[in-house]
Amino acid sequence: MSSPRWIVPFAEGSKEQRDLLGGKGANVAEMTRVLGADKVPGGFTITTEACVAYMAAGDAPDGLDEQVGTALAALEEQTGKRLGDAEDPLLVSVRSGARESMPGMLDTVLNLGLNDDSVEGLAARTENPRFAWDSYRRFVQMYANVVKGVPGERIEQEIAALKKDRGVKLDTELDVDALRALVETFKGIYREATGEDFPLDPREQLDGAIRAVFDSWTGERAVTYRRLNRIPDDWGTAVNVQRMVFGNKGETSGSGVAFSRDEVTGAPEPSGDFLPNAQGEDVVSGVRNTRDISELEEWLPEVYVELLDVLSRLEAHYLDMQDVEFTVEEGELFMLQTRDAKRPAQAAVRFAVDAVAEGLMDPRVALLTIDAEGLDALLHPTFDPSAEYAVLAKGVAASPGAAQGAIVFTADEAIAAEADGREVILVRPFTEAEDVGGFHAAKGILTSEGGKASHAALVARGMGRPAVTGASSLEIDLAAQTVRVGETTLGVGDHIAIDGSTGAITTEEVPVVEPEVSEAFLRVLEWADAARLLGVRANADSPEDAERARGFGAQGIGLCRTEHMFLGERQPLMAAVILAADRAGRDEALAELRPLQQEDFEGLFEAMIGLPVTIRLLDPPLHEFLPHKADVEKRLERARAEGSDEVGELQRTFDRVSALQETNPMLGTRGVRLGILYPEIYMMQVDAIFAASTAVHERTGTAPHLEIMIPLVDYERELDFMRRVVTERAQAAGLKHGDDYLVGTMIELPRACFLADQIAEFADFFSFGTNDLTQTALGFSRDDIEGKILGRYIETKILDRSPFETLDSPGVGQMLRMGAWLGRTTQADLKLGVCGEHGGDPDSIDFFHHSGIDYVSCSPYRVPVARVAAAQAAVRAANA
């Protein structure tokens, strides 16, 4: 009777066999297949099917023992060594390896095959008896503990007692005799705990270890982990048995790590380190000074040549730059591991361009080797990486780029400083809409509260201003105008520097490195544009932002937030609109705002000639344009005390501010609700837009592509109402729907996703506002959650990152798809965009690619990232 095949030697497997061989087994098999069986320490994998059969039977399945014997014999044959040999023993590691990496399982038994005889052989070959005995001691200890469950503390007690006895402190101070004694002691403990002698027969050791791996699959910790991570119990685990190689067998042995190209620049020569006569852990531990990989050429020229060859073959096979670990055992090169190399953006770009030039891969494949997110770093100045400085504090790397200047605490001071030509950093606990003028004027923003999705972070990224947020060790006292960090206290005018790419904060002057968009990067962007299907637009509110976005390749403006046009010097006018006693007063103030708005729009349209511009009508609650209630109250009290004649007006302002106060502004009187309550504000905006369009058309001969966007729509009738207002004003301005302008809406509320078919009756386009959709769908206020809850949620594994950073695809993502699908049931060619932070996030972009979205819109500085990410999504989809 022939039993199933329970074992696959490394040389016969491949990476596609993950289900059968587990992740680890499939990987080592793949490397063996690429490099040949003699370049990877040999071994075999006992399949997950064997584990499943073991679990079913409660014992090793028929034929497994024989097949282990056969595989072991083949390994001995291949290596010319025998397990337990007293001269030059074969030693093996035994490792578990499920389909997915799984904490809570038996991980590794090393040095299996050592016994009282073979330890001497190892000592002789390595000329290092201490190493040999220490290895034996560790093996017995590990075997007793992880295979047989002998309590670890029982063993540790003995080590501690022995150290005390010998008068030494460290394990490494124990000599060969002491280690010999420990092995004997451990064997005694083993006997006491298990009722059996410690197995000296290597085959018995091996069988014990294999069973222990199988048993660990049903251990309590593994079961719990699987339940939490929804891994089926019936997958089972594979067991990998692999020959151990030693880099410390003398002067022709050694260990090292290498990158197939320069790990910093990506230049086409390998980089790395090695150590002669040493094991892998010595290379990374930093105890001994490593040598540069280039010196390997002198020392072992043949090995060096072979390593270069191996690196090329690995690159060609894995189609990416590689990062390897290797060991040289008595002049023979063994590759222990290879993986795609983590590298900085410039190296990734360089590799991609070189690899294509070398014919290694085509541009579409090369695009996939780049971490799109990392490209952001290439677009901003940073602290010189070689600079040394004392870090004052660390915060969240909220908006990339380095900046320095004198501390100011208010937007007004920042604006004044800019007028004087002084460079300042705006420092605040958190920021609000009224601080935005200060963002323009300051070189950088620093806050003690809020995370990557706080107001400060969003606005700073949108403008490309460096920002560090949530630096919680900063105690900012606005009243006293001081920042305290531990012992240090800083005040207005003190120097401070921030790096928004790393979150570092310092009081020192730090040299800053300017970014450079390299030829290679431009090449990559060209490939990306050829490959991608998603359009990429930018969120921009000013001609400068629009020009920058266009420079970065934006194909239009996907979101122009008009509220920024009401701030700064316009704020008093907007406040007059809101404080007006009646419609007539409001109309008068609006009439003053109109020409200013028109001017803003003209600048924007000229910067985007030939491209579409999506303009969102006023969105935020009106109280954002008024002073704080507490401030007005104080001024009112003072005026009352002084009997000032300002009391009346201050009282009126106070009443209005109080009336506009909201418990949950996010869910309050904003968006289209404002448009319906005060149509005259939206009318003024629309009039200014149309007048600007006409003026630019006359001046340039080209009509702008206007897309008027109504925010926060819940009900189709809201959109119908506003669409009629827009249409009426357009007719008055002599503009034609379709040719001159479109009317669409933000889809940013869960209800709108559910009723998108009805809303689409009145929309020429949808733009998914995924920031607000995330807030409402999850009931998560961005401002309140990121600082307080996110850390705890990541710690407890409820989340792995902020839903404001990468779209929550199972929840918010499905709502978006529902909205997209329903919208297109009404209008098959409905234009669909995404504005909001997720539009610049590579993982989210991949999701949008699969959701029928036409374009994403992100901050100008993220446009290149989005172009590459969109291309990657398209290539991956085509490959799938």
Add this chain to the structure above:
Amino acid sequence: MSSPRWIVPFAEGSKEQRDLLGGKGANVAEMTRVLGADKVPGGFTITTEACVAYMAAGDAPDGLDEQVGTALAALEEQTGKRLGDAEDPLLVSVRSGARESMPGMLDTVLNLGLNDDSVEGLAARTENPRFAWDSYRRFVQMYANVVKGVPGERIEQEIAALKKDRGVKLDTELDVDALRALVETFKGIYREATGEDFPLDPREQLDGAIRAVFDSWTGERAVTYRRLNRIPDDWGTAVNVQRMVFGNKGETSGSGVAFSRDEVTGAPEPSGDFLPNAQGEDVVSGVRNTRDISELEEWLPEVYVELLDVLSRLEAHYLDMQDVEFTVEEGELFMLQTRDAKRPAQAAVRFAVDAVAEGLMDPRVALLTIDAEGLDALLHPTFDPSAEYAVLAKGVAASPGAAQGAIVFTADEAIAAEADGREVILVRPFTEAEDVGGFHAAKGILTSEGGKASHAALVARGMGRPAVTGASSLEIDLAAQTVRVGETTLGVGDHIAIDGSTGAITTEEVPVVEPEVSEAFLRVLEWADAARLLGVRANADSPEDAERARGFGAQGIGLCRTEHMFLGERQPLMAAVILAADRAGRDEALAELRPLQQEDFEGLFEAMIGLPVTIRLLDPPLHEFLPHKADVEKRLERARAEGSDEVGELQRTFDRVSALQETNPMLGTRGVRLGILYPEIYMMQVDAIFAASTAVHERTGTAPHLEIMIPLVDYERELDFMRRVVTERAQAAGLKHGDDYLVGTMIELPRACFLADQIAEFADFFSFGTNDLTQTALGFSRDDIEGKILGRYIETKILDRSPFETLDSPGVGQMLRMGAWLGRTTQADLKLGVCGEHGGDPDSIDFFHHSGIDYVSCSPYRVPVARVAAAQAAVRAANA
């Protein structure tokens, strides 16, 4: 060639033919069918199909004219009168009537058939030439204007000129001669405007009016209305031609209105009014003193008997109490209209019970005759309807019941007053969680802000405390402790009375009528329980509420909000928990709270022995248990100024309050997020619940059915985390899952609806929190929206009522159904409830009945309403 049948005489149609005959035509046909053709003024309906054919052809379809002729001849035959007859003319009305009532369409042409001859006949028969000529004048005017589009102002000018000329002010002062002159003038205007003579041929008049009705279907106003209301253009409208009858043809003529039973009490004798020798409009205008319907018996005994018979037949046919209009023309009774009678709750209940006793209908049908919403009024005291008092102001009728007492402005004052045995009304601009203690102590609540779904309204309804909210004419100055309304200023201790069923506010002492749950009401509730499939539970937090709920028939507690247990005298302890410097301090404060909580739960469980109790763990943000930031700041400033040694502690409180401040508390650190940040708080609650359960079990021999509910879950892992905490504490307490307790969750976030299948893996039940689900799905903050936006939205027809009052079924409702369906894909028998205001709303209950929900939970006082509404839903569904 035979053409289709374009006309249906009233006697041949029925109410099922709404699509063909329109609403009006189907109704009059039904009444004719029931009462016979001689009891309803005869006529016929030109079908909607005729209108459709007319629109297609642009002219009257083949055969229509002949069929009108035939129908008209039949009508003349039936009535013994002829159109245009100079002796006793037949006059008809022509009315449009689409499937749905549709403003913007041609409504009515009356008195058609009058011309220079027949007007004299009418004058003779009515012995009232002025009436006849005024009717003719009106007909010419109406025909010119609505049928031929002659501008109304052109006609009005002539009337004005004539009045000036005759030196009179009112139309009614114009005598026969003047009216004759007007008719001639109008004919002149008609000729001038249309180029034709005014048609004196009645048949020509009729054809013109019919065409005008058809044309009005495609008029601009009607088209716009249909677009807004999604009424298909191709429905078309029907045209109803009906004989006019006159109650003013002398002493054996008259008009009246009648209810088939007493309109106030429901007692089984008709009520109503009539006027001899008068038309219907005279009865309702109040110009002449009407007579009680009982007097009809003396005046025209045969007509009276006939009317009684008609009323019985109508009741038997429509299976409801009827409200009719009738006219007696020369001793002959004609029924003009009948409809189900609007009536107060006690009458509705009385009718239902009597109708069943009389064998008129069975209880399931009788249930449908009751307006469930109205029953609420039977459960609360009200101002005596006969009392006279000066209304100071009106607010929103937020929580039914009348209350009066002395004004207080804070919860503390209310509590102090209660201790002294004084009755007070709590008056505030709006209320918050910390005011809840005052709700218990006060007799009623009055606020100047917020609507039916404001905090004050919700809490007051939950407790059954009368409340009037949003009384915006009240200017409440908390600092000055005054309420100003126009000229009146009230202060602490001044008397005030409110009626939460009507919204009335007065400073007078008003007699109050106590409610009485009548035998009849109890009977109705019994029927309801037999008919309904939905369970009804109550939201209750205290033993008193629980007992009241049980008294009203609640089948358990669907929502016990534990936060109320942290208020009042417990607040300092809860504040200590929150302000504790570390975990140890927090644990200490929690240990003090635990026995108090246990006591609360014991009381609750004893009140609900044998029934399930769903306990929601702490939900609101922690800052609700701390003093206001502004208050702490003031105290801190004062302490600093005085050099008080309280500065340190106040500073610590201030810092903590500041740190807990949230921009959008609704979307912030609350619900399960608190449980994950501070598991010790939830643990304390769970320990107290389990200890109380054990104690009650020991005491009573019956174990409570505990359902522990985790609020605000987004991610299944949140629930998994908390479920494990609960399970662990249960094991420690020796309780068994299933037998002793269940663990479930609120579904109140859109994400949870989308991922309900995954969440259901860890839930024994779901309870849909439709209040918060509405807030998040719509992005509508209840507190902010109801006051500011709702009115404008209803005015602009975006909404017809608050989504917090009746569930937004297309949006929020579909999310709920998605959640219910997905939850049951994981667990087919998952228990599903609804807590939140909608659980007591009849329309929403009907939706829940069709959504697979097992039970609704509402405030104790709404339980009877919910029982009846649930029964109605079941009966309607069975009939459908």
